[in-house]
Amino acid sequence: MFKEMYARGFVAKPELIASILSTCVKVGDFWLGREIHGLVVVNGLMEEESVFLSTALVDLYLRCQCHDSLMAFRVFERMGERNEVSWTAMISGCVANQNYDIALDCFRAMQSEGIKPNRVTLVAMLPFCTELGFLRSGKEIHGYAIRHGFDSDVCISSALMQMYCSCGESLHTIKLIFERSTTKDVVMWSSIISCFAKSEDAAEEAMKHFHQMQIEGFQPNNVTTLAVISACTGLRSVSHGRGIHGRIVKSGLVFDLFIGNSLLNMYAKCGCLTDSSKIFEEMSVRDNFSWSTIISAYGLHGYGKEALQLFLEMQERGEEPDSVTFLAVLSACNHVGLVEEGKNLFDKAARDNKIPLSVAHYACHIDLLGRAGEVERACEVVSTMPMKPSMNIWSSLVSACKLHERLEVAETLAHRLVKLEPENAANYALLSMVYAESSNWLGVEQVRNYMSVKGLRKSHGYSRVELQKQG
Template sequence: MSILVKRFTSVESDSKLITNIKDLILQRRHVEAFQLYRNQPHLTSILPSLIKACSLCKTHYAFGLQLHSHSLKLGFHSELILSNSIISFYCKLHDFKSAHKVFDEMSQRDCVSWSAMINHSARNGYYVESLEMFKEMYECRFVAKPELIASVLSVAARCGGTRVGKMIHALSVVDERFVKSVFLSTALVDLYWRSGDSLYAIRVFDGMVNKNEFSWTSMIAGYVGICDYSKAFDCLRQMQLAGIKPNRVTLISVLPACVESRAINLGYSIHGYAFRHGCDSDIRLLSSLVHLYSQHADSLPLAKLIFETITQKDVVLWSSVIAGCSRDKQNAEKSISLFNRMQKEGIQPNDVTLLAVLTACTSIPSINLGSGIHSYVLKAGFDSDLPVTNSLISMYSKCGSLKDSHRVFQETGTPDRVSWSALISAYGVHGYGEQALQLFTEMKAKGIEYDSITMLAVLSACNHAGLVEEGHKLFSEVVKDENLLVNMEHYACYIDLLGRAGKIELASEVLRTMPMKPSPKIMSSLVSACKTHGRLDVAETLLSRFIESEPGNAANHTLLSMIYAESGKWFDVDGIQRNMKSRGLKKIYGFSRVEN
């Protein structure tokens, strides 16, 4: 009888000890739990919980190894629950070799065993291995949970395994054992977006019965990825109409669309939403907002304000605010001081930073500051970076030093199309049209393909130097070449060239037949040419025709009024002014500022 009482008392005591150890683990008082177990090593049922606790911190790795050794000595290593805990322990502490060894030696496995190994392989970059193990798991008649399938689909999307992803999609449809869930559907949407199959992504999304914030976010990110920003904004609105609140990832996903479509007002709304919902402290979100606000001169002060509130600034954040300041002439010098400050704070500029600060040197303009940045480029080893080198060529040219511009070009190892275009433009701006044409000929001789930007640079060089025949020949080539995109700037340059040379009729014909509506700049240029060469009749005819087609354009009325004034037709001037007044048209005045 006394023996039975002792056994009962012992079992009751062990049960209390196990409960105490589990409570300590739940309270994250791991050291105390380990110490309590050391005094009672016979409590083998608590081993899985203890090994799981060891996986939560690297400092407990040694004790986890001891527990594994202890289980081997006691012969409990073949127990499924304990083996799964050991695999999970090694996986979480990135000892993949030991985890694989335990997994291979298991006499039996379950879904937990396979899931631990597949998840670990996926998270540590062993994408092919994780896909192979998933296939092997299915062949062993185990059906993965939706969360694991979602993880595998994510792996397939990252490593370009679209075919594998489609096979898993087919299995989920055919095999009734697969549990349909929002996790699986969202992973499929993400897979198809990443693989460039937007139709399948939309079809899967539309077929989802339940959608959560992750599903909507995946759709928004997908539309942003294919530059369909209006659809991305529509998804954001529909998401909220469905009663689903956007999370911080949703906001971060949609902000690039605001940047590219210049939807600054929507950016303000997103910022306000983030503030109201406590997301405004997220570093990634704040960085995206700084990038957005830096694109606009009006919101630049807000970008700088957010920038100063961020304690941990990386090179991307510095580059965004420096680029924003460099685009605004009034803040160009501020970008230089920010560039110096970031280096003092231990952040090394990258190529994007240098491109931004070189833009600032051009905006000021200051050849001394530009030379200083050039020195940094050489010291930091960015002289082999073509975009930076091309920016230096352009900077020196716009700051007035054609000699330095050509020197940088000559020091460039392998100049590309942009390099040649920048140098051609430099010679054209400085009035050396024939040298620019010679460079263009040399560029073609070297087999470097030119584009519409190159042709614009050459046309501009002809315009500056008054090379009418060469410019006419070049423009004819541009128009005939189907591979070149002819835009408003090409026509503006060519019409200005003809107008300056007094070829008013030809310029008028080009203006009349051009495939797009002429800009006010082109109109003003041709009218000025007509005035210079005494062809007010042509200007009058042109403007009358444009007023008929665009009666609401005040610029055309104003130009015609000027022509009538030049011809002394004051009665017609008065008629134009009365006509503008009756239509409610007002001349937009220009302003200039003189600084002391």
């Protein structure tokens, strides 16, 4: 209709053009937006100093991911008048493009020009604090919201809860924001449930809020469901998980990729391999997370060959494994002792150089070699790896040497561990055990005396058994 209007010789007002530019942003049609910008310049409409039109252009260039944010800055700098909407468009666009420093500068500059941020500005700034963990800046925004009466806004309250959760603030603070909110909607409920679900100690609290949400007449959406499944995973409660799974099916919620992956992960973490496999087979769309989770699940349950077969099947279907998937199949080989298969996979990945190998991949491969008694080869891998070996790698090597009675090598490595981490009591305990295996009781006594003088104590392990109520 807009094109036809111009074809018939009519010229749109700046406000109408601004709304059309907003439509271009919504549908992602950057090139049409740029053509309209050219039309605006040719017709001299920019000279009318329409703040709505200029703001719409700023928003267009920042949000269409055209890597032409410089044009947005040019339009913004040439604006004769800027209001809170203009500044907010600039700030939210910079945050969306991860230009956090510029966003913060704009936030400060708008206030120095005497323009007060509105609730939309605050909602735009809070994800920046969340992403970078800027708790102090987040608290300042919270204080500003309280002083100007924005703290009762649902969007701001939800964003504040997410910010505090990501920054590691106490759950008590998050709960206070929720309880003091006079208006609660499904977004607020989803936010509080998500915050509790991220802490294993508060997963039970997440389930309580989920039930309370429904009692108060709110129907969970996909975001709520993802948070609740995460809480079930944290609780390792398959009974709760199956209940949520049944609710998803009955309520007709969209069984999208994210929910499928969450259910797959939940069943795998709860020890239900059959259910995980069933979910995986029923998924119409899968991503690397789906494959990594099911491969890891088979490996942890002792089905290494099946995990390896899934990894090969993934590639046959044209899916390229990433570093997480590769670590999952390596771990599966390590867990069940598929030594040759694990070695071949690692050597092939190192040759092809398609998957970036991290310290975790090397640690898994070295542990596999060490358990198989190939201590010399494991030491060779350590000496040639392109990054600094982690403490876990050295500890794994020492344990392998001790297991296969290569005590001289174990003693050398244990001494190296002690030098690398002189304050870690576990390293001295490991050296003491190596001395004990070789009947070097004098060495054992010396290590214990040194630990006593330094005040080093090895922390004891403990087990926790949780009983679930029946019914």
